[in-house]
Amino acid sequence: MALFRLPSNAPPALAPRGSGLVLRAPQMADFIQWSQLRESSRGFLTPWEPIWPSDDLTRSGFRRRLRRYAEDIADDKSYPFLIFREDTGALVGGITLANVRRGIVQAGTIGYWIGQPYARQGLMTAALRVLLPSLFGELHLHRVEAACIPTNVGSVRVLETAGFRREGLAKRYLCINGVWQDHYLYGLLHEYLQA
């Protein structure tokens, strides 16, 4: 497990790698790749994501995003990762662990996306396989949660392949693409990975 330091006084961040992928926290130098991939994948991603702020793909919007990320990491609230191909350095997508709860809960929720040119190549399945052990290991989580719209068959498949178990259906759970939508709730315990 590699560790690297953010430029600030933030704690060491996770940078797991494996299966030809490297996952690490976003940096300002990622802006061009990130904004180009998100823009070229807009129609593919937006049906499954919260509405994008109007300045989302601008440099200042990205800087604001990074400031929020740095605060959230320092507060142990959320951990964003971008996914890169190790051989070319190409950005292919992202996974964010959010809503980290400590104390007697020790849980967090993942959200994820893959750029359209890289879809259906096994990359999100591989990226989760690389990341999940770190969430249970270095981040000491007991449980990782995810939610997905029932018609998002790719996402259902990714979660179930990664070992998540479906725990229920939450009605009008998240506002996705401007609409309160029902979501399957999934949970993953460390034991499921070891079974």
Ligand SMILES: CC(C)(COP(=O)(O)OP(=O)(O)OC[C@H]1O[C@@H](n2cnc3c(N)ncnc32)[C@H](O)[C@@H]1OP(=O)(O)O)[C@@H](O)C(=O)NCCC(=O)NCCS
């Ligand atoms: C969902 C998403 C992350 C999947 O990423 P991916 O890298 O394409 O997934 P993988 O290539 O690892 O696919 C895993 C499995 O799902 C299947 N799959 C992926 N997308 C699919 C689709 N649109 N329709 C049917 N099956 C699909 C793959 O064929 C593969 O099946 P297999 O295990 O039988 O081989 C990606 O499609 C995406 O970013 N979608 C838009 C944003 C989104 O939905 N985010 C998640 C919100 S909950």
